[in-house]
Amino acid sequence: MTATTEHDAAQLARDAGANPVDYLRARGYVYAITDEAGLRRAFEEGTVTAYVGFDPTAPSLHVGHLLSIMMLASLQRFGHRPIALGGGGTALVGDPSGKTSTRAVLSEETIQANLRAILPQFNRFLDFEGGRFGDNPPALLMNNAEWLLPLRYIEFLRDIGRHFSVNEMLAAETYRQRLESGAGLNFVEFNYRIVQAYDFLHLYRVIGCRLQMGGSDQWGNIVAGVDLIRRVEGGEAFGLVCPLLTTSSGQKMGKTESGAVWLDASLTTPYDYFQYWINVEDEDVERLLRLYTFLPEERIAELTSVSGAALREAKRVLAYETTKLTHGEEAAREADAAARALFGRHQDTDALLADASIPTATISAADVEAGLSIADVFVRAGLCSSKGEARRLASQGGLSIDGQRVDDADALFRPQREATLLRVGKKRYKRLIVEEAS
């Protein structure tokens, strides 16, 4: 496995005197910038404070948020100040961007709970102490509920609302789509843009934040903030958005059949996280290495100069590096070891069964003795959702135990030893441990 570079790509670029804009562009993060020349100048003139908003609609961030996080992390390596803004207030409003229908309204308690779970996840990516990358200032965590909830309606309408043209907003892609598609748009959602713009204004006023970043679906909202700052304060602020990533086959990044790929280890295990990345398509590896790791350009070029099966090494590095960033080096090493053991050329069942890094389920010895069918066991291990599915898979040749195909899912499960290797399809493995009941 690659030795970790002392200096990552962003720091190298900084040492070489590059403007962060150039780095972000070279890495593929830039989809659009409101005023590129102005932003470059701002970066040259001093420390820029930049923020990205994250709506706490779930108890964890997921891979879809990763690009924005990487942008913040990159800027910090250039000595600028990132702010991760938790949308404790905006989540109550609900962003209609890219949604085809109104999102279910979350309760305030849920949102607060989600926020508490999400904020620590930034720790691995951002430095909240300061100085980890030279003279960088500490990153900040903020929650817009703090200033949005106390807002008074009439005042807000008078001071902020007046700056927004309804005509303009109706013409905006986000809202137009919803209106044209007949999916509907309620007043609360219609206000999302205004509230988000206000966030930017607030951060500009309070800590001089001058840059907001996000996905390209946020462009309109970000521009609205930039405009608001100019109108209200006569200030200069910037927006930068990254492309909305899809895989070569058109899938949204970070989405799988079974849902989002979470950054929380209890929702998506490091093993599964690693597997997500190592399973990317050939055409995507290079782009993803640039976006989701800090590997230097030369290393990426070296890894992706090959084609065909040799690209697997690049994917392994991608998986390792991304897992390391999200879950730490230890977890990355384990996930990598498990992957090698399970998918390596020579499968050694005994070694696999002893390997704790492989996803594991347990079952009590008493249950086994009472008589469990193979289908039952696969269901209990979480590999099948029902016995019917297990039967179906078995009849299609999709189940195996210790490398042996299962023909009859209804046969009694008779483990040879306390550990058994279950497999569904080509890729889903689980180690099953029979435990003496306690």
Place this chain on the structure above:
RNA sequence: GGGCAGGUGCCAGAGUGGACAAUUGGGCCUGGCUGUAAACCAGGUGCCGUAAGGCUUCGGUGGUUCGAAUCCGCCCCUGCCCA
């Protein structure tokens, strides 16, 4: 507030008293070929059951009927038009 049209499986969308666990397409899953890739080909895709069969499902609820996703009442939700 009034009028009209709707709410079906992961999604889209047929069905409009029995032949419906529900056509079809997409997605997804499995097998084959492979490199834990793509493309391609084949099969599968509610739950229980070896099977026969049973059970639960078509916004909610209460009816009509031997029988309802399909008919009727009430309620909830969505869209369009009018106010």
